[in-house]
Amino acid sequence: MTVTAQTGAYRPAPPPKWRPLTDAAPLLPDERPHRVLGTGAELDPALMSELYTQLVKGRRYNQQATALTKQGRLAVYPSSTGQEACEVAAALVLEERDWLFPSYRDTLAAVARGLDPAQALTLLRGDWHSGYNPLECRIAPLSTPLATQLPHAVGLAHAARLRGDDVVALALVGDGGTSEGDFHEALNFAAVWQAPVVFLVQNNGFAISVPLAKQTAAPTLAHKAVGYGMPGRLVDGNDAAAVHEVLADAVARARRGGGPTLVEAVTYRMEAHTNADDATRYRVDAEVEAWRAHDPVALLESELTRRGLLDEDGIAAAREAAERMAADLRDGMNAEADLDPMSLFDHVYAEQTTQLREQAEQLRAELAAADEHDEHDAPDPHAQHGQEDGR
Template identity: 80%
Template sequence: MTVLEQPGAYRPTPPPAWQPRTDPAPLLPDDEPYRLLGTPAADALDPERLRLLHGHLVRGRRYNTQATALTRQGRLAVYPSSTGQEACEIAAALALEDRDWLFPSYRDTLAAVTRGLDPVQALTLLRGDWHTGYDPHEHRVAPLATPLATQLPHAVGLAHAARLKGDDVVALAMVGDGGTSEGDFHEALNFAAVWRAPVVFLVQNNGFAISVPLSKQTVAPSLAHKAVGYGMPGRLVDGNDAPAVLEVLTEAVRRARAGGGPTLVEAVTYRLDAHTNADDATRYRSDAEVAAWRSHDPVELVERELVRRDLVDADGLAAVREAAERMAADLRERMNEDPALDPMELFDHVYARRTARLREQAELLRAELAAAAADGSAHGGEREGTDR
């Protein structure tokens, strides 16, 4: 006879059945990326929206090729191209209302330009002239974030603060697949979910964190599956299908604005160019892999749909390309102008009121600049006298 079989023995009461706080099923993404182009649903797509997306995609591709060329010419220090990812960039900007905020990463200059930012201002950081190069409040585009994923907690903080103030604002934060391995990513998602902040997280999964493939970062079924761990819905979408990305992001923004909380969207796409002009992508991926993704080009996918439905003719396609060329020519001309830089601007926009240390440093730099100018004038006068 065991102890529990003895008369009067203590028998612990079994705990009540545990129930999860949230049913995880509705939070899980689809098994396959959501698509519209190439499916029966494509026939119902609004023609004007398709034309709008096509125009932005063509201009976006031309913007990428022009910025890449400027890097080769020495006009940019570095350029992280989004060629192949234009559908994600454009959809992120178009899904937002004017009052909303976009939080881009360093690769997302095209999203900022689509939102209305001057292309030259968007590239100022990459030229090395300013830390930002534009007023974030003008277009509600946060500074381009070079550190990985640091923009995500900032987006959550702004969205949470806006809701506390009663402002009808949504923040859309962009990040690459490599950024999901950073602590900021997990902290931002947890913070957003707990506070039901009106934030949409867009992960552009382009396959590589520079040279590290996604398989070396995570064995999760998808990055969208990570959403369920934080209690928010995850969506998986074909990142090269512009109408599909726009629909998913628009729905997530609408849900956030209505008080439904954050959403994690993974857009499966591909970076056709190297990580930056300083990267040799041939060392970690094959030409065959790149060629396979070129056949799923986001620009061509929308163009084929327009042609299939007789929504555009040859003249219409030519007009879109000509507009893109005019944009590229304007960007090229203005970027070829040498900027007038004032080193004293280093001390602007650091603090609302300069600290004693900053004032000391500013005076030191001012004295150095004055001495250099005087020295240059003196040498110039000597040279003039010699020439005469």
């Protein structure tokens, strides 16, 4: 607005000549989900072998974790059956120095990255903290609140870039998480700061019981990238080779300073949201069976077998490795945890606050009093022996 000299009245200033800040065309996602399997594309035998082995182990991991929930060894388990290609590819595409930011459904991604399977389930068991040290494995704690891990991933990636560290953060989120404010904030600042972070949206069809059509009117979730000024990629989430290829491109782009990428992997949650969910109330069996024909494990096994890159011995070896992993997981989860109540005060702050120290002393006194009470009430074995002699 400007002020006229004669009257002092405001009048609109002439608008500046508008021009787009960037050409949006290169940011637009693929018209159809990118695929590799079944297209005749060249495959890396070593990579395909690793992908297949991890997919087979991942499927067995989901089965075993679900069984442990039914046995009461887990409080809850959100299965990733049907989404194993996304989980495994996300883990394998990262270098050791990179960081993985998982959601609560991404325990398999953490395991595929090298985390002990029992440790990955500790949080879902209701035990100590997140169950593992994030600094040791470069895996952030499993995030139960939707999408809160995304701003954390951006912050870490931005800090790494400021320090000159060659680090990329890969953050996983479900389609339901894209409706959260944290999703908007993370993508906005990642693009503004050109942070080396990759966002992988596993679009498995439902945010618990809410289908994607009731969450967004966007053509795809990948199209949302354009509004933030980053590329969007659309990939077949059940094609392990395609997911790995797209994520590898995005990670490489981020590492060389190209900024963030939003990848939408179109997949399907074969099981219920968790063991506490009844999926039959919001989807029909015919839909689930249609997706079973696009099973990620079967797709890769069929392709590699047809190309002569996998034989019966290879299939047997992968299944044996999966059974060993399942046995180790059972042993780990069946072992009773040795819990120390005083550990509640560990890792809350780098240096304990006065209030925490007071609370710790109060608990320590209560535990000591409880021990004294138990010792006082315990029967005297010598007195009991004397009574038996008297009889």
